[in-house]
Amino acid sequence: MRTIHAAKHDERRAQILAAAERCFARRGFHGASIAxxxxxxxxxxxxxxxxxxxxxxxxxxxxxxxxxxxxxxxKQFTESKTDAVxxxxxxxxxxxxxxxxxxxxxxxxxxxxxxxxxQVGGILQDASKGMxxxxxxxxxxxxxxxxxxxxxxxxxxxxxFISLIDxxxxxxxxxxxxxxxxxxxxxxxxxxxxxxxxx
Amino acid sequence: MRTIHAAKHDERRAQILAAAERCFARRGFHGASIAxxxxxxxxxxxxxxxxxxxxxxxxxxxxxxxxxxxxxxxKQFTESKTDAVxxxxxxxxxxxxxxxxxxxxxxxxxxxxxxxxxQVGGILQDASKGMxxxxxxxxxxxxxxxxxxxxxxxxxxxxxFISLIDxxxxxxxxxxxxxxxxxxxxxxxxxxxxxxxxx
DNA sequence: ATCTGTAGACTGAGCGTTCGCTCTAAATAT
DNA sequence: ATATTTAGAGCGAACGCTCAGTCTACAGAT
Numbered sequence: 500m501r502t503i504h505a506a507k508h509d510e511r512r513a514q515i516l517a518a519a520e521r522c523f524a525r526r527g528f529h530g531a532s533i534a535x536x537x538x539x540x541x542x543x544x545x546x547x548x549x550x551x552x553x554x555x556x557x558x559x560x561x562x563x564x565x566x567x568x569x570x571x572x573x574k575q576f577t578e579s580k581t582d583a584v585x586x587x588x589x590x591x592x593x594x595x596x597x598x599x600x601x602x603x604x605x606x607x608x609x610x611x612x613x614x615x616x617x618q619v620g621g622i623l624q625d626a627s628k629g630m631x632x633x634x635x636x637x638x639x640x641x642x643x644x645x646x647x648x649x650x651x652x653x654x655x656x657x658x659x660f661i662s663l664i665d666x667x668x669x670x671x672x673x674x675x676x677x678x679x680x681x682x683x684x685x686x687x688x689x690x691x692x693x694x695x696x697x698x
Numbered sequence: 699m700r701t702i703h704a705a706k707h708d709e710r711r712a713q714i715l716a717a718a719e720r721c722f723a724r725r726g727f728h729g730a731s732i733a734x735x736x737x738x739x740x741x742x743x744x745x746x747x748x749x750x751x752x753x754x755x756x757x758x759x760x761x762x763x764x765x766x767x768x769x770x771x772x773k774q775f776t777e778s779k780t781d782a783v784x785x786x787x788x789x790x791x792x793x794x795x796x797x798x799x800x801x802x803x804x805x806x807x808x809x810x811x812x813x814x815x816x817q818v819g820g821i822l823q824d825a826s827k828g829m830x831x832x833x834x835x836x837x838x839x840x841x842x843x844x845x846x847x848x849x850x851x852x853x854x855x856x857x858x859f860i861s862l863i864d865x866x867x868x869x870x871x872x873x874x875x876x877x878x879x880x881x882x883x884x885x886x887x888x889x890x891x892x893x894x895x896x897x
Numbered sequence: 898a899t900c901t902g903t904a905g906a907c908t909g910a911g912c913g914t915t916c917g918c919t920c921t922a923a924a925t926a927t
Numbered sequence: 928a929t930a931t932t933t934a935g936a937g938c939g940a941a942c943g944c945t946c947a948g949t950c951t952a953c954a955g956a957t
Contacts, residue, residue: 524814527727530728533917542934544917544918545919548917607806612726615725620871651884654880655883656884658869659884662865663865665864667861670857670861672813673823673860681851692892692896693891700953733943741908742909743908743944744946745907748907753944
């Protein structure tokens with residue numbers, strides 16, 4: 500018997516997934532072909548199907564890993580020790596930089612796909628629910644601490660914040676040449692006024 | 699010689715486009731096939747290609763018509779005679795109702811496609827630029843009239859508003875069961891605080 | 898008023914290509 | 928020797944699209 504190296508297997512799987520993600524970002528989930536992914540991952544189709552049962556499985560795996568990553572960032576954000584408004588604004592800057600580096604990626608494709616494919620939809624909705632819970636709890640704590648307006652609805656405020664991530668992705672597509680520093684300033688104004696304790 | 703009836707021709711073209719849009723909304727631009735569109739439009743493939751030169755041409759036509767419609771609504775909004783904040787809030791409600799009726803439609807697909815197809819991208823960017831201009835002018839007028847905070851950056855505020863449309867579409871996908879009335883209230887709070895003249 | 902030639906409306910079989918995926922067998926590791 | 932990994936030819940199906948051809952409505956000739 501030959502020993503199975505689970506770690507090696509997982510690593511290769513991740514490499515293929517990364518290659519697939521590049522292809523999907525370039526041509527969309529249904530526009531990219533298995534042949535292109537094979538070329539990008541330097542693997543034969545037969546071998547690829549040793550790692551993934553179907554193209555759909557690759558799509559859901561990418562959706563899942565992308566959302567897990569985002570959720571981890573949200574968690575990290577909610578554990579930050581600075582006050583809520585400053586943390587939000589600095590997170591906004593991080594988002595902006597990440598976008599400048601990597602472009603919109605596959606999030607818009609995931610959103611479009613989630614609207615019609617129940618499986619992708621379920622993955623997105625679960626992840627979104629989790630993130631909203633994290634954020635809402637964070638807001639509640641901040642309200643108790645007197646950082647932000649105690650009259651705000653934490654659940655709905657959290658939903659707004661999450662949808663602002665999507666808005667940011669869409670924005671770079673609509674306005675590729677937008678002065679992001681200037682935009683960030685106005686966005687910061689809006690969030691400060693929204694969150695701040697009203698007099 | 700037989701005369702061409704331009705009106706009839708255009709009408710049929712519009713019917714096909716509407717059928718195609720339903721298919722695209724159901725399966726995505728690349729997931730929907732010509733055969734499905736033909737069935738939905740009750741037309742043969744040969745005849746369909748009498749009206750459109752390619753599938754790509756149908757995609758761009760749909761993107762264009764959808765964005766022209768949105769632009770018209772924005773124009774209508776900017777010509778409303780009520781004060782800026784109320785107009786914004788009531789427009790928010792309209793958007794919400796439209797979404798409840800028709801679902802997210804193809805906007806998310808257009809955004810995803812625009813990120814990789816330069817032609818669709820150009821169409822979206824032109825339309826977005828036009829809408830931003832309209833909105834920015836509207837905000838400037840409102841600033842002169844004392845309706846909203848004169849210190850706001852009209853261009854960037856307009857960009858935020860437009861990306862909020864996209865955020866709304868994404869939101870219904872992320873949270874299909876969200877209490878939209880409650881959400882709308884919090885969104886209204888945010889926009890009021892954002893736009894209102896600060897003391 | 899009727900006939901006729903012609904161009905537009907329309908069909909569906911089928912083109913070449915590419916799709917997602919399978920299978921056989923060679924290569925490789927134990 | 929045996930079990931696993933890997934390659935790539937190739938499967939049937941579906942793709943976007945074409946084309947040869949029928950049918951129909953109407954302008955112009957009679």
